[in-house]
Structures are given as C-alpha cells and as structure tokens.
Amino acid sequence: MHFGTIKYFDIANGEGVRTSLFVSGCTHHCPHCFQPQTWDFSFGEEFTEATLNAILESLAPRYVDGLTILGGEPMEPANQAGIAPLVQAVHAQYPHKTIWIYTGDIYENLIDEHSPRHTPFTNQILSCINILVDGPFIEAKKDITLRFRGSSNQRLIDVPRTLSEKRVVLWHDKPLYSTHNWVPHTQ
Template identity: 50%
Template sequence: MYYGEIKKCDIANGPGVRVSLFVSGCTHHCKGCFNEETWSFEYGKPFTEETEEQILKLLEPSYISGLTVLGGEPMEYMNQEVLFPFLKKVKERFPEKSIWCFTGYVYEKDILHRMIPKWKYTKKMLEQIDYLVDGPFVMEKKNISLKFRGSSNQRIIDVKKTLETGEVVLWEEQ
C-alpha cells in the first residue's frame, strides 16, 4: 500500500485534533474530488513499518483525539489488507482514541452485502473503526456547512453501535 500524506494535527476530518493518514488508490473517481492525486495506487510513498511507527508516535500526545484514515480509498481490498493489522495495533496501543475512516462505498450496499461476504479483512477492519463516513462525494450535493462531510448524501456511522444492533446508527456529536 502507498500513502499520499500524513497530517500531524488535523482538525477537519473528525472531532478534536487528529492524525490523518491519506492512503493511495481509489476506483470511485468522484467528480470534484479534493484529492485526485491519490486515485493512483502507486501515488506517494510506500506504507512501511517505519511509517506505522511514525504514526503511532504522532498519536502519543494526550491532545491527539485519534486517527483518521481517508484517501484515496481505505476500503479498497488491497488497502484493507495493510490497514487492518495497523488499525488493530492503533486500537491496542491507544484504546481511548477514536478511529475515523472515510469511504466512498455505501455501508449497506457495498460493505455489508458485497465486501464482508467476499473479502477477508472487511469485517475485521470495521471492528477497529469507531466512525465511518460513507458514500461517494457527489458534486451536486456538495454542502460546505456539513461537519466532516463534503456532500449531503454522506453519513457518519457509529460503527460499534451499528455492528451491535445490526441497524445503521448515525453518529451523535458529544
């Protein structure tokens, strides 16, 4: 897996001050995407053990609320294979910090009914994620007043509660 950028102090992609990892590779190609360069699976730098350690170190300060993974597309199969064990490490080391993930896939249609039955890491990866922003960016539904989303079709899903209940539970801001 490759990544395009690591933001050390991000306040735009989840609550509080976060570390954000922008992975490379996306097949959605949404019109108006703010990060087109990450569509290529070879964009940026290889995600290595050193990269993991760098991010884990960045997560240490108490003022960091958690990790956000976006892209590109974290839920692409080849990205899941690398991200699952990394997210598991993050959760084990920092159980009090939240993990947010942005995906252009729709939870019920793509993740639940297509990916989970076929892909080895999807459910395991979801179990590490606290909040999932789902749905493609839709230029015609762009709304700059939405918190942590680009277009009105996108939702912020509370993954833990959703997995517990079997019904989509949306994030409620604390």
C-alpha cells in the same frame, strides 16, 4: 499499500486533534474529487513498519484524539490488507482514542459478503473503528455547512453501535455543532 501524505495535528477530518493518513488508490473517481492524484495506487510513498511506528508515536500525546484514514480510498479491496493491521495496532495501543475512516463506499456494500468491496479484512477493520463516513462525494449535494463531510448523501456512522444493534446508527455531533446553521453575511 501506498500513501500520499500524513497530516499531524489535523482538525478538519474528524473530531478533535488527529493524525490523518491519506492512502493511495481509488477506483471510484468521484467527479470533483478534492484529491484526484490519490487515485493512483502507487502515488506517494510505500506504507512501511516505520510509517506505522511514526503514526503510533504521533498518537501518544493526550491532546491527540485519534486517527483518521482517508484517501484515495482506504476501503479499496487492494488497500484493506494494509488498513487492517494499522487499525488493529492503533486500537490495541490506544483503545480510548477514536479511529475514523472516510470511504466512497456504502456501509451496506462493505458488510455484504457477496459484494466485491467486502474482503477477508473488512470485518476486522470495522471492528476496530469508531466512525465510518460513507458514500461518494456528489457535487450536486455539496453542502459546505456540513461538519466532517462534503455532500449531504454522506453518512457519519457510529460503527460500534451499528455492529451491536445490527442496523446503521448515525453518529451525533455535539449539540453546539449539530444545531449550527450557516447563514451567509449580507449587507
């Protein structure tokens, strides 16, 4: 697995202060993707044990809330073998920190054992993460007022509750943010 960049102290890609890993490789090729350079599976640097250790070290401060993985496409079948040990290591070392994954895939396709998007690593990954932001970016549904997603078709899924209840359970933001409506300033 390769990655394009790691952003430390990121506040845009999940709740709180986070380390965000942008993996390489994506076959979705969503129109108007904000990172088309990451479609190439060999873009950037190879993810190594030193990369893993740097991420783990970056999560140590108490003010860092967790890890976000996006891309590219973390849930590409070719990337899942690299994502699984990463989320397992983070979950084991920092069980109280959250792990978010952004995917252009749909949750139902990931859990369907007959889907080409489901691999031997999918269930391991899902069992370690807290939030899955699923669905492709769709320009016609773009909404800049949405928090942590770009288009209204994308869902923020509470994965532990979803797995426990065996149905998709959406994550609910803090009331302050969930009731916010962006109103353009007019003069």
